[in-house]
Amino acid sequence: MKRVTAIDVTRGLVMVIMALDHVRDLLHVPALTQNPTDLATTTPAIFMTRWITHLCAPTFVFLSGTSAYLSLRKHNSERSDASARRFLLKRGVVLILLELTVINFAFWFDIHFQSLLLQVIYAIGGGLIILSVLAKLPVKWVGIIGFVIVFGHNILQLVPAFTNPAAKLGWALLFRTDFFPVSPTFALVVAYPLIPWLGIMLVGFACGQLMERPVEQRKPLLLRIGFGALILFVLLRFLNIYGDPAPWVTQKTQLLTFLSFINVTKYPPSLLYVLLMLGLMLMFLSAIDGKTNPFTRWLTVYGKVPMFYYIVHWYLVHLSMIAMVLLQGYSWADITTGPLNFGRPASAGISLELVYVVWFGLIILLYPLCNWYGRYKATHPEIGLLRYV
Template sequence: MQRINAIDFARGLVMIIMALDHTRELLHITSQTQSPTDLNTTTAALFFTRWITHFCAPVFVFLAGTSAYLSRQRIRNVALSRRFLLSRGIWLVVLECTVVSFGIWFDLQFRTLLLQVIAVIGLSFIILALLLRLSSKTIGLIGLMIILGHNLLDYLPLNNNSAVVQLIMPLFRSAVFPVTPQFTIVLAYPLVPWLGIMLAGFGAGPLFSLPVATRKAIFLKICLATFSFFLLLRFSNFYGDPATWSGQKNSIFTFLSFINVTKYPPSLLFTCLTLSVLFLVLAFAEDLKGKLVKIITIYGRVPLFYYILHWYLLHTIMLVVVFLQGYQWADLKFGVFQFGRPEQPSGVGLGATYLIWFSVVVVLYPFCNWFQKYKASHPQKQWLRFL
């Protein structure tokens, strides 16, 4: 089956944007002490630097579901498709706990186990593999029901001390588990809400078999419906996000409050807002031409390869920066929730953060371009599908 450029372009776009957030986390001077979305302390520029990256994870998870559907159509064998999803899912969880985890923390003792987007995609693949005998429509509807309904938990009178709640809630809410003073498991991406987004992406898979003009019209309608639904619920402050919006010190910050939806876990409004933009991109991506579009598409063809490389490159740059600022190896702090930054102020301003981000994306391009060509010219090497 021929690659669909709209999917690769959308995925490449969010992979590029994603690196901005990780550059900010590792290198921005206030990243250790200030939340960029706290309206009491942030600036508009810092807020948008963080907020724009909200689109990355839901787009990536949704398109992972779509790609799983297209893979099933290409293989045309449920047993083989299930085996591939199971093996890929297990591989992604292992990768998150090892190669990715070390890239994030640079901690040889692995004192922080952060389970986020790679792990949740892997776990979602495993569950999706068990659902493959259902129709894509049924799987998509299951995903839609999860997206629409998981925020109902916010209104249930739960006894948070009960054993059942303690066991089930990590499937729906982010959680931190201090196993020992020197080892903590962080469940940043709870399974159920993100599974809903992947299943919805799988359900949208058949749309990509339609003619481009028909697909464009459908995605535009879905975009308008999803965004209108977001506006209706957000204005009402009734349902869909635990963080309501309110009037602020000026109109700009009131707008920031309005769009400051909850990612951990992904609320209904967060999902509607981010996916409505994805549907808009998918509607027009096939019409986009030019060198820049081709470059962005390359990143989208090797997303996991790019994801791993960018963490290691960014973390290396972080160490270089703090050494250039006069710190010694003994000043670096590694451990639970620590990247290696010194306790004293270190890092760079927002302008330099953007410059480093852009440089990292540019530096990684030739590697991504080489790898996507290598994959395309060696289809017999099945292990390449895992990267």
């Protein structure tokens, strides 16, 4: 089966955007103390810098499901169904191991691992493990399960918080974002509970069937589905009854009211968050499907090596933060470690304008690295490990 370039382009776009959020997290002056989407304290520029990156995780997870479907279809023509599903299982395990080790070290640069943050790679890895079992079902039923999760999991907000530590941890791993200060020297954050993100992956898996169709057939379908998702978002958001735990509120200006309207909940991903972000993603996917130009070719370089990009970009962002701290006159002794501590002194940091400059520089630096790795991976299929990174 021919590779669908539009998937690589779309994935490349959100990966480029994703780096902006991580540069802001580690380098922006108020990032350590300010919630960028809190309309009482933020600015429109900071809000939109954070909000635009909401596109990244659901697109990443959705397209992981789509790619899993296309991979199964391709490998089923070359090997048994069981062998193809075992690959999904092994890939899921590898991703979780990478999250717990290589990626978490990139977050904190702490050899003692006093912090453990479960983010999107944990969700994708766990989702692939579950999908390796659910892929036995007809694609229609996988999609139905995904839609039930996406549209129904907000009901679980009514479940009261658990007091039993084991039950609270189990519930967090599956359903609810939570923070666990285990000891003075260790903290766990479950930022991406598995089941809500699994729903997005399963819907993406079912939509893999659309990507098998010719471009001229799937483009209008993707456009209509994306537009329909946005219309449904507007209707449900306007009603302010169901779909997001944070209702929109009329603000002192029309701009802030609009920002309140689109300020949807990511942790865990609410129904309205999913409708808005995937609606935008599907419309972009439709717009660039079948098109080849310098912009799409540029994005494809990043989109073909998502795991490599993700790992390397985190190390570059963190190294950029250290360089910033040292250039601002701090010493190595000021770069401390500890639970949920990136190591940045509280008064260190740069303006939002410089955040964009650093982000652009890192993206340019990542291009030749991703281009080299993509070529190396394509010319060395005999190296099995490369299939996982």
